[in-house]
Amino acid sequence: MIDTHCHLDGEEFHEDLDAVVTRAREAGVTAIGVPGIDLKSCDTVLEVCRRYPGYCFPMLGLHPEEVRADWREVLARIKPFLNKGVCVGEVGLDFYWSREFEREQIEAFEEQVRWSVELGLPLMIHCRKAQNEMVTLLKRFKNQLPGGVFHCFTGNELEARELLQFDQFVLGIGGVLTFKKSKLPETLQAVVPLERIVLETDSPYMAPVPMRGQRNEPAFVAHVAQRLAETYGVSISEVIRQTDENCKKVLNITA
Numbered sequence: 457m458i459d460t461h462c463h464l465d466g467e468e469f470h471e472d473l474d475a476v477v478t479r480a481r482e483a484g485v486t487a488i489g490v491p492g493i494d495l496k497s498c499d500t501v502l503e504v505c506r507r508y509p510g511y512c513f514p515m516l517g518l519h520p521e522e523v524r525a526d527w528r529e530v531l532a533r534i535k536p537f538l539n540k541g542v543c544v545g546e547v548g549l550d551f552y553w554s555r556e557f558e559r560e561q562i563e564a565f566e567e568q569v570r571w572s573v574e575l576g577l578p579l580m581i582h583c584r585k586a587q588n589e590m591v592t593l594l595k596r597f598k599n600q601l602p603g604g605v606f607h608c609f610t611g612n613e614l615e616a617r618e619l620l621q622f623d624q625f626v627l628g629i630g631g632v633l634t635f636k637k638s639k640l641p642e643t644l645q646a647v648v649p650l651e652r653i654v655l656e657t658d659s660p661y662m663a664p665v666p667m668r669g670q671r672n673e674p675a676f677v678a679h680v681a682q683r684l685a686e687t688y689g690v691s692i693s694e695v696i697r698q699t700d701e702n703c704k705k706v707l708n709i710t711a
């Protein structure tokens with residue numbers, strides 16, 4: 457199993473990172489994607505990935521919630537790190553908390569989408585309350601995009617269909633799938649083939665049932681895989697085989 461989105465460099469893991477990684481290995485996690493969110497995390501993400509070579513893979517970029525008026529300077533300082541990353545991320549749009557920097561978010565996202573095209577690196581995309589704006593922007597680059605992940609997908613059938621029109625992209629599915637009131641299993645069954653899904657935890661956030669409310673960690677991705685197996689009526693080993701294959705196709709992560 458590959459956990460494609462896990463903030464292992466977060467301070468939540470400072471105390472027991474080795475134990476967390478050991479539990480992940482024991483649970484069958486064979487690789488972990490570690491996304492950056494800002495300039496400082498370029499260092500912390502790369503440090504974690506150097507500590508676990510061939511197991512943790514760095515993704516670097518400016519997260520929409522971290523975009524401020526100085527985004528141009530910040531991006532100019534992040535870009536040189538990209539030659540060490542497997543992916544541009546996590547980047548995107550987030551209008552859930554605030555639209556204060558809406559324009560800047562859109563401009564910073566567009567610049568990083570250009571990086572993806574220029575460098576041939578896939579995108580790890582975060583999008584919240586902004587799918588129309590994101591899709592409009594991405595469509596302008598549709599034929600040049602190398603691919604990527606729409607991380608933490610929780611939308612409806614229409615939204616899923618709209619995202620799947622980007623051929624080289626997959627949906628990142630995490631803990632929300634396991635929540636009791638989630639409509640996500642029905643949505644996935646209806647319109648998303650297993651060939652278009654990768655697993656993620658978004659640790660330390662979004663812990664799946666039965667760990668809900670706890671600090672999330674990569675080992676818990678097994679609960680997501682289990683629920684996906686039930687959703688598609690296939691074995692868990694088939695879920696793992698297919699999502700690993702999807703991951704290798706779309707992200708530069710190799711287990």
Ligand SMILES: [Zn+2]
Nearest residue numbers: 461491546658
């Ligand atoms: Zn994230």
